[in-house]
Amino acid sequence: MISTSDAPATAEALLAEARRRTDARLSSWAERLSVRVGGRDGAALGYALGSPGKRVRAALVIAAYRAAGGTSSAIDGVAAAVETVHTYSLVHDDLPCMDDDDLRRGRATTHRAFDLPTATRVGFLLVPVAAEVLCDAALTLGVTSDVLGGMAVELFQAGGVEGMVGGQWLDLEAEGRRLDLAELIAVHRGKTGALIRASCVLGGMAASAGPRELDALAAFGEEIGVAFQIADDVLDATSTSEALGKTAGRDEALHKSTYAQVMGVARARAEALRLAARALSHLEGTACVSPSLAALANYIVTRSS
Ligand code: GRG
Numbered sequence: 001m002i003s004t005s006d007a008p009a010t011a012e013a014l015l016a017e018a019r020r021r022t023d024a025r026l027s028s029w030a031e032r033l034s035v036r037v038g039g040r041d042g043a044a045l046g047y048a049l050g051s052p053g054k055r056v057r058a059a060l061v062i063a064a065y066r067a068a069g070g071t072s073s074a075i076d077g078v079a080a081a082v083e084t085v086h087t088y089s090l091v092h093d094d095l096p097c098m099d100d101d102d103l104r105r106g107r108a109t110t111h112r113a114f115d116l117p118t119a120t121r122v123g124f125l126l127v128p129v130a131a132e133v134l135c136d137a138a139l140t141l142g143v144t145s146d147v148l149g150g151m152a153v154e155l156f157q158a159g160g161v162e163g164m165v166g167g168q169w170l171d172l173e174a175e176g177r178r179l180d181l182a183e184l185i186a187v188h189r190g191k192t193g194a195l196i197r198a199s200c201v202l203g204g205m206a207a208s209a210g211p212r213e214l215d216a217l218a219a220f221g222e223e224i225g226v227a228f229q230i231a232d233d234v235l236d237a238t239s240t241s242e243a244l245g246k247t248a249g250r251d252e253a254l255h256k257s258t259y260a261q262v263m264g265v266a267r268a269r270a271e272a273l274r275l276a277a278r279a280l281s282h283l284e285g286t287a288c289v290s291p292s293l294a295a296l297a298n299y300i301v302t303r304s305s
Pocket of ligand 1: 052053054055056057086088089090092093098105164165166168169191192229232305
């Protein structure tokens, strides 16, 4: 069991807890998969699942779950399912046919550490793995099959054409072309925002939150998802590869439109802060007011990596 209370905690403490708990789940899945899949593909799956992410999405799942009154440690599995979808997206995003990058999470991208066909297969394999991780967590949580069905729709729609894949599609199609602000928001609501929104909603669903709380968590997640991407764009333009663990300045190299470029760095930073405040305003007056969600919202727009 985990604490029911949402006592004030720093974002750093929340993220450290999310990393510890999610990484443990992912490494146990990686071990099982290395036996089931075997060989080089099994090793590459372990490499991708074991790569050290910040686990922001996992922390949001756990914080939203607690905010909605959830108390079971099996929520770690839902967090791991979201991070598995996120990991697949990073493996594929780094491929030569997409952002063509060599560095991710401070180490070689999966196709660099292994090879292109292996990384492509691993990315695809991670999608059904995410479904299995989610179902396993739902069974342990003891949610009804209706709730599990709703959670699966939420997660995989967020990862699909109306969400992450659709946003990435628009992003790739727009390379070398200047997007206006409305187009940019559409790209990032899908590419980055949808999974972050889903993280918050899944936490609420797992705790059997009512419609008002789920709507509030969705609205919170939607705003904080776009804010996350604005902060990401600012970091890409202003930080170093060493600090980020991925290649800095990649957006400019790929001639991508970014918030930093469309609005300027100072205005982009201010916009991220404005969206974080607006995100929190959606929780007001609901049972989901949460110091942890507030700490994570603040972290998302002030982080340095
Ligand atoms: C087939 C068109 C098509 C798409 C496939 C590859 C893909 C799906 C989608 C790309 C989604 C993507 C990579 C979005 C970027 C999101 C983002 C800002 C990632 C960085 O997140 P962090 O900082 O990373 O949380 P860590 O490493 O800490 O987990």
